[in-house]
Amino acid sequence: TQLLEQSPQFLSIQEGENLTVYCNSSSVFSSLQWYRQEPGEGPVLLVTVVTGGEVKKLKRLTFQFGDARKDSSLHITAAQPGDTGLYLCAGNTGGFKTIFGAGTRLFVKA
Amino acid sequence: NAGVTQTPKFRILKIGQSMTLQCTQDMNHNYMYWYRQDPGMGLKLIYYSVGAGITDKGEVPNGYNVSRSTTEDFPLRLELAAPSQTSVYFCASRLDNNSNQPQHFGDGTRLSIL
DSSP, X not given: OOOOEEEOSXXXXXXXXXXXXXXXXXXXXXXXXXXXXXXXXXXXXXXXXOSTTOXXXXXXXXXXXXXXXXXXXXXXXXXXXXXXXXEEEEEEOSTTOEEEOOOEEEEEEO | OOOEEEEOSEEEEOTTOOEEEEEEXXXXXXXXXXXXXXXXXXXXEEEEEEETTEEEXXXXXXXXXXXXXXXXXXXXXXXXXXXXXXXXXEEEEESSSOTTXXXXXXXXXXXXXX
């Protein structure tokens, strides 16, 4: 069974702080995606990383795919209250199926 | 541009009742999925479909059924509701079998079985 473990499960920080969220697996993925979910809504795609070692930036968010394509990290610089939400990583092995992690719930206090 | 639309948003059922969760997408996507999301457990795949007339079981299919008579619609049916089926249900769609494509999610149906 393929598993994606996310850590931490919950994070509460002050506005302006930096944070990193991790997504780890023993499986190799062809690509990995990060989604953000707000209360009462479905997940929305933030980024897809495909190549081992790849780094992508989305404003204050930096995403990295591990060299072996088994893990990924999301770093947020100078977090803002608008970053509050559930962050999900999702691994793809090709074809129809996507494996989702349990998520990291982030709360940024003003 | 509606994307993926789920109805109803909320529902309370009694044990043993049946209901259908509706899902429709207007993006002409071939792949559609049903997930359930429980606290701290992530998204678990219930059923999926790769095109009209084709459906298959996911990770947790017991107690559910689906159909895909058109490209647009992918309803999920609960025949005999049980408390273990209390959850938030999400429908999603993806254009094709390119796994780098994003899945587009509806806003979910929150279902309570009492």
